[in-house]
Amino acid sequence: MTLSRRQILKYGTFATAGATLFGTQSLLAPHSHAATTLTGVTYLPDSYKALTYGSNRFVEMLQESGGDALTVEFYDSGQLLKVDEQLPALRSRSIDFMFHTFSYITRSIPILGVTGLPGVVGELYRHPERLRQGSPLMELINEVLAEDNLYLLTSGGGILEPEYLWSTEKSPIRSLDEVRGKKIRIVGFEATQAFEPYNVGAARIPSSETYMALQRGTVDAGIFNISTIIGRSLQEQLKYCYKLPITGFSVAPFMLRDTWDNLDDDVRGVLQQAADWYDENFIEYCNNDIYPNEYWPQVEDAGIEIIEPTEEDLETFNAGVQDVWDHWKGEVGEEVGSRAIALALGEA
Template sequence: MKKWMLGLLLTVVSIFALSACGDEGDKKADANTSGSEDGYESTTIRLAYNLPQDHHIAVGIENFAKEVVERSDGKVNVQVYPAGQLLSDKDMNQSILSGGVEMGVNSSTLWSSTVPAMGVFDVPYMFNDYSAVGEAVNGEFGDKLRGAMEEKGAKVLMFADYGYVQFANNKRKLTKPEDFKGLKIRSIGDLPSELIQAYGASPVFMGGGEVYMALQRNTVDGATSGTTAMLQRKYDEVTKYLTVNNYAYLEFLLAVNKDYWDKLPEKTQDLLTEVAAETETWIREQAEKEDTESAKALEEKGMDVYYVPEEELDVWKEAAAPVRDVFIENAGDLGKELLDLIDKK
C-alpha cells in the first residue's frame, strides 16, 4: 500500500514538473517572439539638409525624424543637421553615396549630375499642375527614377515637392525671353543653365546659401529658385523684379546610402518607408499653398511681380525647346522613356 501511494505521488509530481517546464518554455518562446516583432535594433542615422528650417520641406523632414524616433521608442535615432550645418547642397550627394552621411535631402537638379535622368524635372514646362507630379512620381515614372538612383548607390525614400521655379532679378522686368539678354543669372544646375542661355542670359552656378550676398554685391543680376526659398532667403531685399512662369517643378529627394539601407533590419526599413510615405503626402499638400502665399508675400514686401499670361507661354516654351534635346542627349534612352510617359498623360 505504501509502495502504491509512493508511486502515485511520484507520478503526480512528475506531471506537474513536466507541465511547469512546458509553461516556462512557452513563456520563453513568447518572449523571444515578442522581442523580434515589437523591438527595434538600436541605430543612429545622420540626416542632413540645406534648406531654411522654416521651408515646408524642412518642416516635413524634421517631423519625419521626430516620428521615426518616437515610433521606435528612441531605438532608431535620427539626428538632423539642418540648413547646411553639416553639408552644403554641392557636397551632399557624394557624402550620401560614399557613406559619409547615412541620409540626406537634396534637389533632383543636383542629383542629375549623378543620374542624368533626374534632370527630367528641369525640362521646361513638363508639368502643368501639382497633381500631375504626384501621379508621375508614384507610378512607373517614379519607379524608373528610383531604380536609376539605386544603381548608383542611393535609395530614394521620398520625393519632396519643392514647387515651381521662377526668376528674380534686380535689373528689369522680364516679360519675354528676350528680356534676359545680357543678364547674369544664378543657376541651380545643368539644365537650368541651358535654359538661361537659351533665353540669352549667362548662368552662374552657386549654392543656395551664397545667393543673397551675390545679389547684394551684384556678382549676379538675378537668380532662379522657388518663391518659398526666395522669401525665406530675403530676395526682396536684394532684387526688385519677380517673373512667375512656372518653367520647372523642383523635387527634393530624401535619399539613403544603399549599402547602409540594405544592412538595416526589415522592421526598421518598414518604419522608415511608412513614415516617409506619410511625410511625402503632407509635403505635396503644402507645395501649392506655399507657392501661392510666398509669391504674394514677396509682392507685399515690394517686389514687382509679373505673372506670365497663359496665352503668352507658347513664346517661352518655343525659346526653351533646345533644352529638351539636351536632356535627351544627356539622359539617353531612360530620359526619352520618362518624357514619353509624361507626354502620354
C-alpha cells in the first residue's frame, strides 16, 4: 500500500512503531543531505488574514535566510494535520515546529493558561511587554515548558485583543445577567470554568463548524476573538457583541526543547531572527492595525450592536474568577501559578 504524506505523518504521530522505525529524528528529515530540513504546520486557513500574517512571514524569513543550511516544508490550513493532531505530532517528532493557538492546548500545557485567565487577560492586553521575549513571565513559561521538553520561541509579543461574548438576534446577551442558561460555544478551559456559576451550556465547537452551529441554533452565542468572527464570516449570523473581556490567547511557534538545543548554530540563528521579527510585529499588527482599521469596521457595517459592559458587570465577573485562578494554580503548582499571575498583573 502506498501512503500519502499526510498518512505517513498521522501514523507516525499515533503509532509507537513509527518511533522504532525512524528513530528520534523527524520522519521527514532527509538523511543524505547536509542541510537541516524542518517540517512545520498550522491548522489556520488564509481566511484568518490577521492570524496567518505572522506565521506566513516567519516561514518566508526561514526560506529567505536558510541558504544551504536550512530547508523548510510548511503546511497551512490543516493540509497535513488537524488542530488536535498538531501537539501529538510535535511530541512524536513527526513535525519539527507548529503554530498553535494557546486556548486549544491549555489542558495539555497548563502553564499557557495564564494568558487566558479571566481577570488577567485585560492586564496582559494592555501591557504586551509582559509577554515579550526575555520578559520574566516568558522566561518562567519556558522554564515550565522545558520540563515537558517543549519550547515557545515567542508569544508573538503579547496576547491578542480579548475574546468577547457574541450572540444572535434570537438569543441576545447584552449584560452579564443575560448569560444565564444560554448555550455558548467556548473553546478555552479557563473561560468554561468562569461561566460555570451562570449555568451555561458550554459547547467546544471547532471554529470551522461554528457558522452552522449558530445558524441552526445549536448554540446561542460564542466567545470569540474578532479574527474568528471575520475569518469564519460569523458576523452574518450574529447581532450583538458584549465586550466583556473574558479570555485571551496568542498564536505562536513551538518546538521540542531538545530539537531547539541540538540545532546547528547557523540554523538556530535563522530561527531566532524570525522569532525576533514575530515578537516585534505579530501582536502589534493584529491589535493596532488590522483589527481597528479593517475588522471592527466590517463588524459595524454588518449591523452588529456593540455593548460595553457596565462597571458593575466588570466587578461582578472579575470577583468570581478566584476559583478559576485557584484551580489553575492547582494544575501548575501554587508557587509557579502565583508567580505567573503576579508577573502578568505587573505585581512582581
